[in-house]
Amino acid sequence: MQLSPRQEKIVEIVKRHGPITSHQIAEMLNLTRAALRPDLAILTMSGILEARPRVGYFYQGRPARALVAEELKKIKVGDVKGLPKVIRYDASVYDAIVTLFLEDVGTLMVVDSEGHLEGVVSRKDLLKAAIGGTANLQTMPVSVVMTRMPNIICTTPEESVLTAAQKIIEHEVDALPVVRPVAGKEKKLEVIGRITKTTITRLFVELGTADR
């Protein structure tokens, strides 16, 4: 539930001074009681304030979890995305594993010679290839083991981090490439970042320590 600035002010006042009459609130806000009435109605109906006859308004405790949800929805992928870690589609599986360790990431974005997204390769894909046994990791191209377009779950800078996190959970992946369309090339996507479970965990820590 989105409160208006005036409703927020009313909540603050009741929190601090409650029990308080509508008359007193109106005075503090320099408003008439009539002007205040719709806001007070909304706040009591939503359960944020409680009105007791002949006593006044009490702060009931706001629906804190709804507020949290509201705040989380505001955060955009563009606010928190990390740098993309990429590898060329003609690199070997061995090169991909080495890059994974060097960059210390769990997922690499696979791109063509122009940097457009071709696929995504995860630690899991590479581990599967590594224990396959028959293949030569030095000569097998990474494109053989990657997940390829159009089966890649992507996100954009404008999307909410919440939606990106939902995609990660729903599709059981560790990372999403952050992409934007390439002008004049339909179906081609430029990789401009990544959102991973690490990004979300780090954001969780930042949000949880925002009051320090």
Added chain:
Amino acid sequence: MQLSPRQEKIVEIVKRHGPITSHQIAEMLNLTRAALRPDLAILTMSGILEARPRVGYFYQGRPARALVAEELKKIKVGDVKGLPKVIRYDASVYDAIVTLFLEDVGTLMVVDSEGHLEGVVSRKDLLKAAIGGTANLQTMPVSVVMTRMPNIICTTPEESVLTAAQKIIEHEVDALPVVRPVAGKEKKLEVIGRITKTTITRLFVELGTADR
């Protein structure tokens, strides 16, 4: 959050005159804009003020982010932990890799014959072993490649998820075993669950959709 007297004054000014530019605030306080900048940064980051480009500062009425932080701190590891996925310390690296795929997890807890925590083995550890080349994965015990006690970062059901997430980020691990002491056996820990980056991401999604 405790505001300094100057920050209180700034809040008062923005409350009364907002939207107002930093230039105007500086003038009213007889300060330079440079002197004002740290205070404005704190007030906007804490969510008390909101800055809109080319318009100025608004009073937000409420440190929403502080509320979010408060709520996140309340969630305990015990509320969200997943089941532990374990393997015996004398299992082979190959068995560990197969278990990892079967259980579809990124990290396994390694336990002794009584189920007490001996180590932790990650996809990364196993991938490193798999490309080592020289060793036989079928005969090499997982205990050779795991991180072992007492170097394992653990958490408990009573700890906040926030603290657990901080440990994950700080120590650059994917998962923490949730443990409890074993009665009568000093230094022995029983594994009763796990917290991973997936747990945190799933929690983020739950919190973000709590108002639906």
